[in-house]
Amino acid sequence: MNVISTRQLGKSYGKIAALHDLNLEVRPGEVYGLLGPNGAGKTTTLRLLIDVIRPTRGSITLFGSKMSPRLRGRIGYLPGDLVLYDRLTGADYLRFCGAVRAHPDLSEAFRLAKRLDLDLDRPAGELSKGNRQKLGIVQAFGHRPELVILDEPASGLDPLAQREFHSYVREYADGGGTVLFSSHVLSEVEQVADRVGILLAGSLVVEDTVMSLKANAMRELTFTFGEEVPAASFGDIPGVQAAVQVSGTEVRCRATGAVGELVRTAARFPLLNVTSHEPDLEDIFVHYTEEHGDDD
Numbered sequence: 001m002n003v004i005s006t007r008q009l010g011k012s013y014g015k016i017a018a019l020h021d022l023n024l025e026v027r028p029g030e031v032y033g034l035l036g037p038n039g040a041g042k043t044t045t046l047r048l049l050i051d052v053i054r055p056t057r058g059s060i061t062l063f064g065s066k067m068s069p070r071l072r073g074r075i076g077y078l079p080g081d082l083v084l085y086d087r088l089t090g091a092d093y094l095r096f097c098g099a100v101r102a103h104p105d106l107s108e109a110f111r112l113a114k115r116l117d118l119d120l121d122r123p124a125g126e127l128s129k130g131n132r133q134k135l136g137i138v139q140a141f142g143h144r145p146e147l148v149i150l151d152e153p154a155s156g157l158d159p160l161a162q163r164e165f166h167s168y169v170r171e172y173a174d175g176g177g178t179v180l181f182s183s184h185v186l187s188e189v190e191q192v193a194d195r196v197g198i199l200l201a202g203s204l205v206v207e208d209t210v211m212s213l214k215a216n217a218m219r220e221l222t223f224t225f226g227e228e229v230p231a232a233s234f235g236d237i238p239g240v241q242a243a244v245q246v247s248g249t250e251v252r253c254r255a256t257g258a259v260g261e262l263v264r265t266a267a268r269f270p271l272l273n274v275t276s277h278e279p280d281l282e283d284i285f286v287h288y289t290e291e292h293g294d295d296d
């Protein structure tokens with residue numbers, strides 16, 4: 001059974017259609033990263049799932065059921081616009097969250113706070129942006145939920161805190177917990193997510209594992225030969241989108257998918273060197289964003 005399952009989920013704010021026909025499935029123990037530019041519908045999706053807002057169309061099931069107060073206790077949530085009580089210390093805030101959730105055991109929350117180097121004795125009003133974010137993360141995981149939904153969790157965290165947070169997320173998922181998070185930080189998604197969905201203008205345009213997205217993405221290979229080789233020799237190879245003559249002895253090819261045929265063709269000439277530019281998630285993201293923009 002999927003932990004999260006949505007069917008044809010849609011949300012409009014008056015005339016603004018923020019989300020269309022979202023069919024999202026997140027499995028137990030999975031870390032799923034939702035990527036998208038500003039206004040793509042990420043926060044809308046997360047708020048729908050947590051039942052802060054109601055859908056215009058479609059349905060949501062969590063652990064196979066509709067949202068209920070009992071179900072809510074199994075879920076942790078970090079909102080994008082975290083509101084803290086300035087005069088409460090971090091520890092007081094966590095005790096407050098524990099009381100609201102009827103989960104007074106704060107041992108996990110204190111453990112995570114320590115890992116993130118968060119001082120729980122300071123009032124929230126005195127905390128830096130990054131430390132406020134750490135407190136938000138701690139409250140989301142502190143009651144040992146089975147599913148955690150995080151809106152831009154890396155926002156404001158320094159690299160050290162990010163690294164610690166990512167390893168915590170991995171451990172949490174390895175222990176069977178499920179995470180859905182939104183992000184602009186592509187390197188974060190790349191490091192921590194098992195699967196990635198790219199949301200553009202309210203539609204999920206692609207969904208795959210990071211590895212498979214990268215394998216199928218456009219890559220660039222530059223061949224250097226010991227003699228002049230015409231770029232046209234590479235034009236008709238399956239998967240090759242463009243072959244450019246950089247100089248008489250150098251050809252740069254852009255290709256998608258497997259590059260075996262391209263490399264075999266290059267090897268028929270006196271090949272001195274080949275360099276490959278691996279696509280990262282940013283290249284993939286830009287590719288889909290441009291492709292989608294062309295359709296408008």
Ligand SMILES: Nc1ncnc2c1ncn2[C@@H]1O[C@H](COP(=O)(O)OP(=O)(O)OP(=O)(O)O)[C@@H](O)[C@H]1O
Pocket residue numbers: 013016017018036037038039040041042043044045
């Ligand atoms: N309460 C609201 N009333 C009207 N329009 C809204 C409201 N909330 C969001 N929208 C619109 O819905 C669309 C999706 O917004 P959403 O906040 O879900 O995007 P996002 O991907 O989370 O963006 P960001 O990365 O900037 O946070 C945008 O066009 C936004 O202007």
